[in-house]
Amino acid sequence: MLTQTEALLPTPGMRPRRLRRTPALRRMTRETWLRPADLIAPLFVAAGTDIARPIGSMPGQSQLSVDRLLPETDALLALGVPAVLLFGLPATKDAVGSAGWASDGPVPRAIAALKAHTPELVVIADVCLCEYTDHGHCGVLHAETGEVLNDETLPLLARTAVAYADAGADIVAPSAMMDGQVAAIRAALDAAGHRDVPVLAYAAKFASAFYGPFREAADSTPAFGDRRAYQMDPANGREALREVALDAAEGADMLMVKPAGLYLDIIRQVRDRYEVPIVAYQVSGEYAAQQAAVERGWLDERRAALESLTAIKRAGADLIITYYAKAAAGWLAEGEY
Numbered sequence: 634m635l636t637q638t639e640a641l642l643p644t645p646g647m648r649p650r651r652l653r654r655t656p657a658l659r660r661m662t663r664e665t666w667l668r669p670a671d672l673i674a675p676l677f678v679a680a681g682t683d684i685a686r687p688i689g690s691m692p693g694q695s696q697l698s699v700d701r702l703l704p705e706t707d708a709l710l711a712l713g714v715p716a717v718l719l720f721g722l723p724a725t726k727d728a729v730g731s732a733g734w735a736s737d738g739p740v741p742r743a744i745a746a747l748k749a750h751t752p753e754l755v756v757i758a759d760v761c762l763c764e765y766t767d768h769g770h771c772g773v774l775h776a777e778t779g780e781v782l783n784d785e786t787l788p789l790l791a792r793t794a795v796a797y798a799d800a801g802a803d804i805v806a807p808s809a810m811m812d813g814q815v816a817a818i819r820a821a822l823d824a825a826g827h828r829d830v831p832v833l834a835y836a837a838k839f840a841s842a843f844y845g846p847f848r849e850a851a852d853s854t855p856a857f858g859d860r861r862a863y864q865m866d867p868a869n870g871r872e873a874l875r876e877v878a879l880d881a882a883e884g885a886d887m888l889m890v891k892p893a894g895l896y897l898d899i900i901r902q903v904r905d906r907y908e909v910p911i912v913a914y915q916v917s918g919e920y921a922a923q924q925a926a927v928e929r930g931w932l933d934e935r936r937a938a939l940e941s942l943t944a945i946k947r948a949g950a951d952l953i954i955t956y957y958a959k960a961a962a963g964w965l966a967e968g969e970y
């Protein structure tokens with residue numbers, strides 16, 4: 634029985650629930666669709682052969698040698714995922730990261746093998762020194778202070794980008810957060826005859842705790858200190874727009890925001906200001922945190938993954954780099970979500 638007051642409550646004039654009543658109505662009125670073509674799979678390439686080493690902090694992900702990479706990219710292509718982003722685990726490291734631009738390094742070898750095997754696969758090469766330096770920082774260090782030197786690092790990043798383009802990379806993606814890195818790489822690519830190789834700039838890259846699992850995966854934990862003197866303060870939104878503006882002015886063909894899920898406001902603002910494709914990187918810690926909850930039975934893997942990716946797309950990302958690429962494409966192939 635309703636009380637007298639309850640009986641007098643107004644009936645709603647507007648009823649948004651009308652359009653949510655059936656699956657068909659919900660489908661017709663859905664604003665954001667996730668497609669396999671929106672996804673880019675990050676892959677860790679190890680030196681050597683017949684290596685498939687599971688990454689402890691990233692359940693479902695492994696370091697793969699070049700020979701073991703091809704079945705993985707075949708599976709991705711079959712599911713409609715068009716692109717991969719390659720990181721390298723070299724056999725040796727030194728102070729300047731010279732294994733990064735060695736033509737027989739894991740990434741150039743993987744690029745060549747992939748382009749020979751499936752030319753239609755878009756191969757993106759991450760350009761940074763941190764996987765190749767013995768100290769784990771993204772650039773070369775000042776001998777006394779240990780400071781990461783900006784201008785001294787630029788030619789090494791440029792050399793690395795050219796080595797990847799020489800190997801056949803379709804896109805290079807500088808992630809070191811050195812000032813002027815996009816311009817340096819653009820000039821070096823042009824001078825080396827790679828005018829048509831686009832630069833995907835890690836434009837707004839925050840100094841995030843959520844890169845933790847990646848550093849295990851890529852063996853790139855800094856031996857001392859952290860990356861806060863070159864990556865951005867997570868508190869800074871306006872500064873992110875300034876970083877993006879600089880990379881756009883330096884000639885970036887695509888702009889990235891990273892991480893993704895905690896930075897949806899930045900993705901939206903970049904989307905509203907720029908016409909080039911916007912890429913968001915759902916990073917290792919975002920994946921690891923969700924997967925840890927999945928393993929405990931606290932989250933449904935498929936629903937949580939597709940919801941997190943849909944939210945990133947709704948915020949304005951055209952493309953999403955995600956460790957869920959293969960799984961998500963598989964779920965999408967099964968039908969509506």
Ligand code: PBG
Pocket residue numbers: 759761763771808809843844845846847848860915916917918
């Ligand atoms: C290299 C690089 C990192 C990531 C992408 N490129 C690590 C870092 O900046 O510390 C992180 C990716 C991830 O966490 O999934 N500089």
